[in-house]
Amino acid sequence: MEALDAHMDRAAAAQIRGAARRGALTHALLFTGSGDRAAAARFAAAAMECMAEDKPCGVCAACRKVREDIHPDVTRVQDAEHKNIAVDVIRAVRTDAYIRPNEGARKVYIFEDCSLLTEQDQNVLLKTVEEGPPYAAFLFCAENSAAVLQTLRSRCVELKLRPENGGPAPEESETALALCRAVGQKKRGSAAELLVELERRKIDREQLRSVLEQAHGLFAQALLLSYGQRSQGEAGKTAQFLAKNLTKQQIMHTIELLQTYCRECAYNVGVNHVLGALAVELEGIL
Secondary structure (H helix, E strand, O other), rough: OOOOOOOOOOHHEEEEHHHHHOOOOOEEEEEOOOOOHHHHHHHHHHHHHHHOOOOOOOOOHHHHHHHHOOOOOOOEEOOOOOOOOOOHHHHHHHHHHOOOOOOOOEEEEOOOOHHOOHHHHHHHHHHHHHHOOOOOOEEOOOOHHHOOOOHOOOOEEEEOOOOOOOOHHHHHHHHHHHHHHHHHHHOOHHHHHHHHHHHHOOOHHHHHHHHHHHHHHHHHHHHHHOOOOOHHHHHHHHHHHHHOOOOOHHHHHHHHHHHHHHHHHHHOOOOOHHHHHHHHHHHHHH
């Protein structure tokens, strides 16, 4: 049985899982970028309907129905009779959204290609996305976010997907290692200096999120090491350095900070704000 996240951007999948676990998965998501946007939307829909604690589990009845495209509360909005999706189809979605779910926790509407939505379509949807019932969820897919009107886009959390099997760029990995070393040195100003340099280089939000996620992984390894677990490889060396130089409390606090600012990146907070705030808080740990 194919896993729900087999074609998913791993960072986006982790973010959706984390939000679902906290009960904080937003009702309006916009998937952009060159990754498999339709797969990401199905993954999010499964997370919304999943009956297990760790959502989406991929094996419960709800997850299987989403994967097989037969869940009664998950609708792929299509219009085979027209080049674009007719406004009558959108009006029908708007009406249906106010009917309570048949068996799931939410009514989920997936728009797999927002280029098929006219300006009128999006304006018809806007109020329902903004003020609709709490159980209605809308998942939009577009290669470029510009395909979605700013008024509608502002109601969504955007997740930019990387190509399938696309790992982090080498430069991002090296930056994550450098950030870990800067914190592990416990030298005042080292981490802040690195973050200022990232701002000067005009790192974008997705690159910064990748750096923070990788640094988070290294600190998580360091925490395990501090409790006696072994680690190997280049990443293991960095984790060992952190575990040797920092206290458990410092490592845990840094993990919490990195988690927080990863979420800030995902929620469209400005890069400069994230870099500045993170620099201040990292200095406070040392």
